[in-house]
Amino acid sequence: MVHLTTHDHDGDLAVFLIGARINKLWRPDGWWPALAAMGPMLRELYQDPGSGFLGATTLIGARGPTVVQYWRSVEDVYRYANADERKHRPAWVEFYRRAKRVPGAVGVWHETFSVPAGGHETLYVGVPGAMGLAAATGVVPASSRGRTARERLRHRSERSG
Template sequence: MTDHVHTGRFTAAPEGPVTVFLIGMRANRWWKLGKVAQVAASMPTMLGYLARTPEAGLLGYQQWFGRTTIMVTYWKSPEHLQRFAADRSAPHLEPWRRFMRESAGTGDVGIWHETYETIPGGRESMYSDMPAFGLAAATGHAPVGAGLNTARQRLEADRAHGPLAE
């Protein structure tokens, strides 16, 4: 994500379905910083791998930090996400197994995730005077023009032809 502001109104321009995967962790016992740091430390390695391996299917992500963290990721498909999670050569399985062995059930650190598959006509977005963000940063964006001024119009356009149709 860059800080370049796109002046005006825009909508995301995905072609086809996009899988949205939300993932995060929560420092339940913040005073156990070592345990929290150990769990958090594996994410940069995973993101580096995914950046170097576009065939893995990650389209983009954004993240926010606090006691409860959240990362919103966009994937080509649920199959791409599941393949990455199960791939023995990718940097996910070992940290997951370590978490399950050393942290799960202690109550020190919580982890969570949610997966959603979006389909054309089942999503709508609008960004006004924003840098490329969210789904638009992951898939591209298009100006909001005639026929795309309302959420209802953008949903209908996405359902019929994608957001670039007017």
């Protein structure tokens, strides 16, 4: 029997993608610090449930990592990114300093998506444990939210409205 699950979250959320693209493999002095800075930031976020951070998944690509982060709101993302006392601000300042010394060695990018309640749906088929949004918010049987993607979206929309 195939095990079908979905995530356990009905409200608004933000999806924040951040990644690094290694442009000059032969210049780890230019790209390694940018990659290494993400771990301490994620640890800081996991240790602070009040930050609005729900969880993250790291994906490794041919030219660098992408971290998919789930947040309660876009405002929570911005609050963390701009807080002087948090790890992000000093890491960002250091990134710019190093980029001047080793130009073009690494690129950093991000994309932010504000997802309204009722605007997100997931399905995990035969996945042991939790991953993605379900790892960040909890796992429930898909049958409790609907048989199809359309039904799961409708269910979340009705619960949030």
